[in-house]
Amino acid sequence: MFKEFAKGLSITLKHLLPGHSTTVDYPKQKLTMSPRFRGLHRLVPTQTREKCVACYLCPTVCPAKCITVESAENEKGEKYPKVYKIDLLRCIFCGYCVEACPVEAIEMSDKYELANYKREDFIFDKERLLK
């Protein structure tokens, strides 16, 4: 019984030694996210425009109903999203939108610093999502 206790304590003590801490000194120090991490969304650009063709699959599949798309026709007669907005306060970062997209126009980045002071600042419109 005592033996096990000492063994456990030794692990604890070992972690207290310098160089063994798992705590990150945020914000001075930042971790790299794993590739499958679901952070802030990004609309993928092509050379001339956003890749999105405004098919409405992401707003349809979104369980939190936080995506707004409004389609329109551009000068070239192509369908494009005149409005593309995500309300991050409602988003549950499920990633369904990414999965639904038939043209791989939306992806989730590794950005996780999403705190803000005003509610309006949580609305990510097309310009912000294209960055």
Next chain:
Amino acid sequence: MVNLTIDGKEVKVSKTATIYEAAKEAGIYIPVLCYAKKLLPYGACRVCLVEVEQMKGRLIPSCTTPVTAGMVVTTMSDEIRKVRKTVLEFLLVNHVVDCPVCDKAGECDLQDLSYEYEVVTNRFAGEKFDLPKDEINPLIERNMNRCVLCGKCVRVCDEVVGYGSYSFINRGFETKIATAFDRGLNCEFCGQCVSLCPVGAILPRPFKFKARPWQLKEVNSVCGYCGNGCTVTFGTKDNEVQTIRFNDKTGVNDGNLCIRGRFGATYVNSDQRLTSPLIRKDGELVEASWEEALEKVTEGLRSAGSSAGIISGARLTNEELFLLKNLAKAVGTGNLDHSGGECYKGVTEGLHETLGLQASTATFPQVEKANAILAIRNDFYETHPVFGMVVNQAVKRNNAHLTVIGDKQGKLTRMPHARNLQHKPGLEVNILNAMCRFLLDEKLAKTDGLQGVEELQEALADYAVDAVTAAAGVSADAIKQSAKELVSAENAAILLAYGLPYTAYSRELGLAAANLALLTGIAGRSGSGLYLCGEKSNSQGAIDQQILPAAGALGVSGMLKSASEGKLKALYVTGEDMLVSYPDKGLVEKALDKTPFVVVQDLFLSETASKADVVLPAASFAEKSGTFTNAERRIQRLHPGIKSPGQAKTDFAIFQALLTGFGAAVPATEAAAFMALAATTPGYEMVGLEMIGDQGYVWGGETLVPEIRNLVAVTGGKALEAKYQLVVGSALYHSGTTSVHAKGPMSVVSEPYIEFGREDAAELKIVDGQQVKLKAAGGEISAKAKVDRRLPKGVLFAPYHFGSLKLNRIYNGQASIAVEISK
């Protein structure tokens, strides 16, 4: 009846049914692509293949194979699944995979089938089509890369619409659907092909990229334009009517619509709509509150009392008209009338004197089975286009004999074997008289039980066929032949349209048509009928509700005349732009100027409204509930699809408020109003709101039996002696003055025109699009010329919908106007 087994289920169907129809009736699903209920079986796509035990060894297309007794059908097996999947794979070899941008995605038959049959890979390889798109015309986009060659567009345009725009061109893999010489589409733009295309090859341009089908809310209602009363299904989103969607489950129109119904409903979204009441202050119309406006109206009407006049449009619902009538009573005036004074006299007076009725005697679907049809005023398909499609089907499917009496040609006259009695303008009555005379002389007429046979025979002494032929310019044989066909047909129909641009001889035409209907035995016989079709969506309702002058009181023309002499103290106009659409603009102007208090209730600040003292913003048909009664007496319900803009109110709510102001009893809801009106309206007594189902409810039954059978002699017209004469009418693309606020119709016909026949144009050296001037007694009008083949020499035509033409400066309700042409 035939018995057969489908998937182990005993089914009993009529022997003309196909396997597909039998299965459908039994609730068994078979997928289809090229099949459509209203088209003839075609069998192009092979998606509907099934196994029939008696025909082992191959699969049978269920949509074209008639049932036989004892047939044993299997609709699904491994083999069938495999074959159907292969069919889809073949279709998808060249089909572009545009679904993300294709407006059809979500309601596309090909997409749905590919999903159902799990076509995720394709065993066949091939090049995707890369054909140019047709985006030249304003309303219909054609992208043949998505076409599956089901031929539905070709078939509907030919079989139902009767226009014949498309056909298949080229062969094999190169096959595609194209118009003549593969040019851009230039047609009626009814959009029937749009509604039938199972894929995204033919799409409505105004709706392009607006929304996904699943985002739209569907609301069934009734088209607000003409008296045909087609049911429409709004697709609404963001409080706007985005599109009109295909629906063949309600109404009698089988999903058929014309350009106005399909592309013309969007005026309800217009930003020009009135959003608040306006009151004239220091000569200007300024926004005001409802309280203030209503108070003013109540005050004005009250002080006018019996010298107030009320003129209503015929696009108000029955309930609204009922309240309006009560309002007239509360005000204490009998001066109440609707739509243009003279134009509906054919029904209200003509039919009343002869048959004791004020409505058509039969319903539209019966015409499909008619053997002989007489259409008076050939542009019937322009006034009631979907009824025109019924006539087309009768002629093409049933070999009906069609005779057209009209002063210009039209789609009906171009139909196979149509007999065209193209006459000099204003002589319709003479021809009808000649037919009556012929029937009487030859003892063909069915005179049993008719009053006034001898008197009529005497009175028609001057209308012997030969005398009329010379004057009217039609052949004697044609008159005789048509009369014979009508009297000997098992089922026959006489059709007559009436409306604001056809005020001349309205009563006489009604009488003459009714005489003929009596002599041929058509009136009141089951399967046959006399059809009087009102111009507006609720013309018949207005007549049923008796929106007509009380005994001794003034009708529209009387009101305008007396107003112009300063004898009316107030004029209340609802839903009519009289300055544009009524004959004799000068008179209307004077009437509005001389009346001290004018109220106009409308959707837009029309020319008439801008002259008013108070303008009340009303709601459109897409914003209200209530009922319309169409030209075949079918009562149908409206359902609101969107909310009115700003403070606009339904006419119902406005009348409610006014009635309250007068201290009168007011029904609280449309439903209560319907109950009240049904109790007092002849023919409606037994009708309850709950009886009005998807097909509406025809008051008086399918066949309305005449109450009297009284022949009334009527004198014909005289041909106008003038080198050039102008006839006024309506154009297919427009309806009244409302459609000029709708983008669809405006994108096809955006401005007034004066139409010339080719001969005249050549002689006068006038080319299409050239500005021309017409001088007539009363003034001069000017518009672009349109050269076509419809008109005989010496006759010109102008549509009456556009205010800018000022047509009613020279049109005073006469059958035709003598004009001089200059460039």
